[in-house]
């Protein structure tokens with residue numbers, strides 16, 4: 001496996017690792033990471049780990065937003081600065097009332113190879129690990145809950161935190177050159193951005209254990225077979241254009257209906273059943289008698305095969 005560790009990183013890492021080998025972080029990490037991530041904490045030290053950007057375009061007319069991880073020299077590895085930008089973008093999307101759908105992609109030949117290893121190897125103490133974990137947990141959980149139909153358009157490797165990121169969207173579509181690898185266990189860690197939980201819910205316990213324990217490569221065909229991905233983008237197609245077209249089956253309807261459907265599914269997967277039912281009823285009341293409903297009734301629609 002092309003697990004990467006440049007000589008520069010090794011030089012920086014070895015003294016820290018030697019120091020760390022005698023220490024045990026189990027209790028600190030296990031007890032604190034399990035707690036709900038605190039709200040509104042930005043961890044300003046993350047901004048010191050600079051480089052790259054996260055770009056967002058929003059089109060009010062179509063309701064489509066495209067989020068691009070933009071750090072192509074490092075295959076879109078996520079720096080601390082990019083983590084903070086991602087948090088701001090998710091907050092912005094929460095407020096975007098005209099939104100229906102979101103495409104998450106990486107610039108160039110990669111989706112995302114996870115956290116920037118230059119940063120990771122400089123933050124081996126458990127406090128920073130816990131803070132990064134909390135921040136990314138919260139950000140990706142909120143991304144997952146946005147009232148937008150979201151899809152990760154994967155055109156290249158999605159590794160480590162990148163594999164976790166792609167589980168925070170509703171759907172995944174992949175090109176033939178894409179692959180997904182949960183390599184965390186091979187690096188002596190476990191998923192910390194919520195991807196372990198999301199993967200387990202997506203593919204089930206046995207498959208998740210297989211993928212997380214082995215760190216093996218998931219090719220597009222297997223991803224589709226196990227329900228991790230929904231579609232393989234035909235070779236030669238522009239990835240964003242093809243994904244936009246694919247999304248239209250879900251985004252044809254009026255904005256309020258698209259958003260209501262997503263809200264029902266989020267409630268159904270995340271809330272206790274009585275609360276989920278109440279949330280569903282609330283969404284129903286919101287769209288009942290609305291323009292889309294009236295229009296559909298006037299058309300006397302039939303739903304034959």
Ligand SMILES: CCC(=O)SCCNC(=O)CCNC(=O)[C@H](O)C(C)(C)COP(=O)(O)OP(=O)(O)OC[C@H]1O[C@@H](n2cnc3c(N)ncnc32)[C@H](O)[C@@H]1OP(=O)(O)O
Nearest residue numbers: 002003004073074075077113114115116117157159160161
């Ligand atoms: C939350 C926990 C985490 O996410 S831990 C991070 C887990 N991720 C990894 O271990 C992935 C490490 N990267 C790799 O295995 C390979 O680079 C992969 C992605 C397979 C691509 O291989 P290949 O096509 O041969 O390209 P390459 O290795 O020459 O990389 C091109 C340049 O990108 C860089 N790069 C890659 N991944 C990262 C990363 N995670 N952090 C920082 N930089 C990364 C490489 O260093 C390389 O840069 P340079 O050209 O050597 O300057």
